[in-house]
Amino acid sequence: MFPKKSRMSIEEQKIALLEAGETLGYEVGLKGHLDNVGKIVEKKRALLKKARDLGVLEKMMFKYAVAKETGTKERRLSIYSKPKPGMTVQPRRTERSKVAERPAVEPGPRGLHFEDEERMITAATRPERIGISPHALINLIEAIDADSTAKYQRFYEVLMNVADVSDEVPYIRGKETLEKVLSALKRNGWISDYAIEIFSPARNELYILLGSTYAKYHERSRRPVCRILTQAIERAASSAFGREVRVVETKCMAQGFNKCEFSTF
């Protein structure tokens, strides 16, 4: 990856090295690689050592950081704005279509959308199911099959994104994205009722109440348990706010509360 130095002057070597660092950083960001394990870390360490020897270590770090940031942004844009290559359109089940066609439920007290009676009856007679997209399933299986030192990290990363609905919802700036993501999560069975109580990008405030299927079936816990939902909401909120935000679950049904509460950190 780094050009041979034999006929290059020191200055040319420095320029080539910085370019190599920039390329690696961009690749790491774009492909979402972890740069602290496996082959990437070896490549990065070799470049850093070389940069240290040539006295351009700090410049290399800067170039790498900026390129990684650029790559990450482009990856997010590509994830959020268009379907993944090779993906076919997910067939819609008739039942789901019916749910989508239903008129919106009028907000109740504090703006809560409670389940309509028909759905409650269905839930009582049939066990609830959580659906994941084919894309998330493929990622999950590939992560299990992965044979590398990054296996645990990769698996954790994929598992945390298993509720991902990016193939159903365009992730763009605005409250609409968050509403669509929550609606998709509801359609997929991850959540039941939900309400966006506070949405204020200007004050960096977000407050969501929802019923979590996962927490409902989870045993009683001292801590909030809906980490996967937190991840999904955090991604949606970041797109909706137009910048990265950190979301935490402050109250959870597994702790004995009536609803799970999510807010910005």
Added chain:
Amino acid sequence: MTEDSILGLSRIIQTSIPSDSVILIAGGPGTLKSGFVGTYISNAIKGTDMMGVYLTVEEAKDSLLRNWKELKIQVPDSLKIIDFRDIRRELQQTEDTHALSFLEEVISSEQLLGGDKFRFFALDSLGALYSMIGRDAVRSKLFTVFQKLKEFGLTAFFIYEEKRGFEYDFEMADEAFLTDGIIKLGITTKGSRFIRVEKMRACKHSMQPHHLDVGPHGLSILGPRLE
């Protein structure tokens, strides 16, 4: 991390501070925040195989070293001072928004190269970082940065410039909550400097303000200040 990295520090901190700690050094202008951190890290790594990184996004490296020289700080080779503005100027980058990514990359890369020898990190200052990127953008990521520092077992100092005349800067409430320790530096109305350890997790310490003096051997902490 040793208590005698600064002469007299053992008067305030009775037991050693865990190495994986993030410490906030807060104080108004002229309270020797940079000098305190510079003295601490320099003395801690001098004569050892440990190394540290001091990242300045506010004061120029030359100016910082001049001030440290006045404070009798002997900067060892293993303390690397990185000037963010200088690098950005050399690379002709005009955007401030990369400062946070750069901060994260410095920590990761130095750990990758130095391994266990990389033990100290300092950022000068949080306020400057906020002014570049915006407070909200940084705050949402600070938690991740702090986690990374702890994961690497580093002792990290984050310098924060408070507004003069305020006993407690409410704007820093979040940072105070996230950090393991808060060391406050100040100047009394009579013009003498003082230090107070307001918080230090897993460590016995005095809450009383003590005099901070610059003597012939550099910074030293004297007896408690009488209220």
